Amino acid sequence: MKLFLRTPALLLFPVLFGALLTGPAQVTTLAPGISTKAPGEIEARAEPAWLDTAIIYEIFPRSFSTEGNLNGVTAKLDDLQKLGVKVLWLMPIHPVGQVRKKGTAGSPYAVRDYYAIDPAYGTKSDLHRLIDEAHRRGMKVIIDIVANHTSFDSVLMTHPKFYKHDTHGNVLSPYDWTDVAALNYADPELRRYMTDMLLYWVKDFDLDGFRCDAAGEVPTDFWESARKELDRQHPGILLLAEASKPELLRTAFDLDYSWPLMATLNNVIEHGAPASSIKATLEQEQKLFPKHSMHMRVFDDHDEQRALARYGVPGSLAAAALIFTLDGVPMLYSGMEVSDPTESAAPALFESLKVWWQAGALRPQFPKFYSFIIPYREQHPALLRGHTIWVDNSEDAHIVTYLRRTAEEEVLVAVNLSSAPFRGTVEVSPEAWAEAQNPVFHNRQTAIPSLSLDAFEFRIFRRPLNASASAAAHARPESVSPKTISPSTAASTRTSGEPE
16 A cells, blocks of 8 residues: 555655655654664665566456466466566455455455455465466565554454554544554554564465565564564565665665655656656665665556556656666566556555456557566666666756666666657767667667657667776775765766766
8 A cells, every 4th residue: 555645754855755745744753773873874784685686576466367366377477487577476365354345346455364365366275386386487476465454354353452543442544544444563462463474474385575565654663573583484585665764674674665766757757847856866865765775666556547647658668668777676567568558556456457468469569678678687787786877968857867887887778758859968988889679669870979869768778898997987985875876976986988
C-alpha cells in the first residue's frame, strides 16, 4: 500500500516535492541506538552480492494468468527466465478479509491469516513447487508481507491488545484505509508473533526474502530485531522496504523504493518540469541516505495509474530507459514488458482484472525494448555497479545525460524526456564511442559530442577505457559516494582523453 503522500521520511524532500506532500508534518525523536551522524556518514548494510545484477518482477497472482493462481505463475517461469528476471515478488498470497471488504474481490493487503495461503491461489504444495521451479531456473522468490495491519476478520482479532484502539475502545484503521485494522507494535507478544511468522515462511518454504508493505509505518527497531533472527536462519535473505526512509537501510533492509525519483519523473514527463530535476533528486537522495544505499528504481506498480496512461507510449519507453541504466535495482510490474494497459491501482486493485498479454502484438516496441535493455544491462558492468557521473548538455530542460563508469568501460546514456526533438551537444570528449543497437529507434551516425534525439528518444553509447584513464576513473575522493559523482568532482579525477 503506497504511503508516498504520508510517509514521514519524505518530508525530508520539501524543496523538490513540496507541492506533492500532503498531511500534517510529524515531529520525530531518535530511537535509542540511532546514530547522530549525518546520513551520508553512515554506511548502509551490505546487500547480497547478487543484488546489483538483479531485476525484480512484481506479480499479482490474481491477475497474472488465466488461472489466477500460483500454478499460473509457475507455468510462465520459462518466459520470465528468458526475459532476464532474477527476483520474483509475489504480492500477498494470504486469504483476503471479507469484513469491510472493498470491491468485488477485496484488497490483497487486507490479510486474514499470515500463516495461510488463499485457497483461490492454491495450496502450500503449489507454493513449494513454484519456489523449487524458480530456484531451478536461477531465480529467487520473495513474498509480500503486510506487517502494519490486518483485515477486520483476521485470526489475530482474538488478541485485542495486538491492535491500536481509539479512546472509545474501537479498533483503528491506519489513515483512511477503512478495510484494515492497525497493529500495535507496543505489544511485545505481537512482535514475537510477527517475527515467528517471518521465520516460518523462510524455514518451511526456503523463501529468499520479503517485500515489506508499509515498512515505514512499522517501528524500525522491530525490523532490526527481526532481521537479526532472519539472518541467522537464512544468511543473505533479501528485505525490500516499501518506504523511502533512510534509517531503514542502516541495518534492517537491503533496499527501498525510489519514490522521490518516480515523483520527479511524473513532474518532468507529465507536467513539463525541467529534466535537470532528475539529477537534483538523485543528488538529494545521496545526501539523505546512508552511504552505499541501494534503491529499487520504480515507475509503475500496483499502486500507480499505469505508466502507459501517465506518460504515453514513447514517454513510458523513455522512463524505462532511464530506470534500467541508472544505479539501483530496476523493477518490472506484471505485463510491463508487453505494454499491458490494465489498471491495478485502487479501485482496480479490489477486482479480478487480467493482464492483457496480447498488448505486445499491438505495441511491439515494448517487448523489443525489454529484450534489448535487460541483457545489455547484464552484459555491461558499468551499468550494474559503475559510478554515475552527470554530464551537461545543451538542453538540460528536456535532456538527461550521464556516464556510468568502471575502471574498464564507460557507458554514455542520453534520454529525451520531452516531446521536443533535440539537436545539440553533450559535454564529453570526442572519443570512439560505439552506439548500442537500439531496436526501438533507428541508429544514425553521430560524432559525439554532437547529439540528436527525437521526441522521447534514448541513445546509449559505450567505450573501453585505456589503462591510464582506467586508473584515474577508478580513483575517487573519500567524500564521494561510490554510486554517484558530480561533474565537478569527476573533473578532478580526469586525465587527458577522458570526458570533460
